[in-house]
Amino acid sequence: MxxxxxxxxxxxxxxxxxxxxxxxxxxxxxxxxxxxxxxxxxxxxxxxxxxxxxxxxxxxxxxxxxxxxxxxxxxxxxxxxxxxxxxxxxxxxxxxxxxxxxxxxxxxxxxxxxxxxxxxxxxxxxxxxxxxxxxxxxxxxxxxxxxxxxxxxxxxxxxxxxxxxxxxxxxxxxxxxxxxxxxxxxxxxxxxxxxxGVQASTAIALRGLFGAEAVFNAGLAAGALTLEATAGRQVALDDRIQQIRGHAGQIRVAGLLRRLVADSAVLDVEFEGRRLQDPYCLRCQPQVMGAALDLLTFAAHTIQQEVNAVSDNPLMFPDDDVVLSGGNFHGQPIAYAADIIAMAVCEIGSISERRQAMLMDASMSGLAPFLVGNAGLNSGFIMAQVTSAALVAENRAKATPNSVDSIPTSAGQEDHVSMATHASVRLGPMVRNAAYVVAIELLCAAQGLDLRNGGTAAPANRPTYDLVRSKAEFLEDDRIMAGEMEAVAAEVLDGVFTGIVGGALEGIA
Missing domain, CATH: 1.10.275.10 (Fumarase/aspartase (N-terminal domain))
Structure with a gap:
């Protein structure tokens, strides 16, 4: 203990x-x-x-x-x-x-x-x-x-x-x-x-931040595996591209993705019909996930400051033997941080769902329709992607900012409030929704890689592929997948992919 x-x-x-x-x-x-x-x-x-x-x-x-x-x-x-x-x-x-x-x-x-x-x-x-x-x-x-x-x-x-x-x-x-x-x-x-004090909303937001960190890293692992499964162009990860834009999160995400797909048996092989440029869900991973990382890093710094803050009233200053009244109890910093986390979590799931849609589409992925043989008799992953779409839609509604809301209380004495607790509480369901979305992509990406080259993942992608396959076998014919989705989502929420990807958030230490 x-x-x-x-x-x-x-x-x-x-x-x-x-x-x-x-x-x-x-x-x-x-x-x-x-x-x-x-x-x-x-x-x-x-x-x-x-x-x-x-x-x-x-x-x-x-x-x-x-x-x-x-x-x-x-x-x-x-x-x-x-x-x-x-x-x-x-x-x-x-x-x-x-x-x-x-x-x-x-x-x-x-x-x-x-x-x-x-x-x-x-x-x-x-x-x-x-x-x-x-x-x-x-x-x-x-x-x-x-x-x-x-x-x-x-x-x-x-x-x-x-x-x-x-x-x-x-x-x-x-x-x-x-x-x-x-x-x-x-x-x-x-x-x-x-x-x-704002210890309740701070604790709830911190729980959401840790969950968002876990989902973020799983999203990177899923995106890297999908890049291999769809024979995407890794040139979009080149560090020179990232450096001339300069965003820290983008630079870091591209570096993490480059490591995951390094020495891939798929990505350096040219073949007839291979796309010159990938759709944005693949090509813009550094830009989208990097921006999410920047948001989460900002939120981590805010929450870290609040964890160590004195936020009640009035306050004692023993060195001066004085009592001062102020407004440190106002939760606006945490409300903003929670809203920022919500936006990042929403987009992590949103881009993951788009990669799933690409994997489903044979004309885009170059794989079997809906990632299964004998399509028609088999439906494959068609409904799994529908579940993702439903969860992404739910998260988009939940991502509406709470920090811009206020309602006066205490006969107008407390005339501007933060809604920090509302902002923080909704993070738990959002993180769980996003974990399911990313889990479904992980299942789809592993299936796609099996179809493309028998499941031979890049060395750093191998732990991701093996973890997915330890929870779900290759889909030969239709079966109930809900339990497999739950099992992989549990690994996402447990933070397993943070160790695989190595993308711990700055500001947490």
């Missing part, structure tokens, strides 16, 4: 990858503990001076001008959490909830949120025992942060709401007791520290 040590300093996205694979252990480094103590002391000092501090001795949102008496400060924390537990819909997946908890702890450990060490340690203990709050998917507009989702997290610490342990759902108080823990009573500022 992986251990993540939280120091209060930078944490890489790569460090968080195990969080999505299963339970992890976290530990607070001494510096992180000291950060927490110093920030909490700022709050204690402000209370002792009777300073007016938002969320400490005032109401919330539009009620910020309402003063709270000293005797009600603790009760204010409890009621604010309960009032914000208004999420609805299906619960977020366990892996995402685990990521939310870890990312929230990373932000708190920076030492600007004001919570007590004991409260942070409660979060640590829940993560280490894999006691996961049940957090509904819907109810956040992405400002002031992910209030409703994070309230369900905070409520679980207090013994309110529900938790999941080993896949079983319990009343939160019962679940904590089962794990040997007692609920915490939140102190001044702690509710705001836990409720404010």
């Amino acid at each position: 992986s251990t993540i040590t939280i120091t209060g300093e930078h944490v890489s996205l790569e460090t968080l990858r195990p969080v999505f694979r299963g339970p992890v252990q976290v530990a607070l480094a001494p510096q992180a503990v000291e950060n927490l103590r110093r920030a909490n002391q700022v709050i204690l000092d402000a209370i002792s001076r009777a300073d007016v501090v938002y969320g400490v001795n005032t109401g919330f949102g539009k009620l910020a001008d309402r003063r709270i008496s000293p005797s009600d400060l603790v009760e204010l924390q409890r009621r604010s959490v309960l009032s914000h537990m208004v999420g609805v819909g299906d619960p977020l997946p366990d892996d995402t909830v685990r990521a939310i908890m870890v990312i929230k702890l990373i932000g708190l450990a920076r030492g600007h949120s004001g919570i007590r060490v004991e409260t942070a340690e409660m979060l640590v203990n829940m993560i280490n025992a894999d006691v996961l709050p049940v957090i509904p998917t819907q109810g956040s507009v992405g400002a002031s942060g992910d209030l409703a989702p994070l309230a369900h997290l905070a409520g679980a610490l207090m013994g309110e709401g529900s938790v999941r342990i080993g896949g079983v759902t319990y009343n939160a108080a019962e679940g904590l007791a089962k794990a040997g823990m007692a609920p915490v009573e939140l102190g001044p500022k702690e509710a705001v520290a836990l409720l404010n």
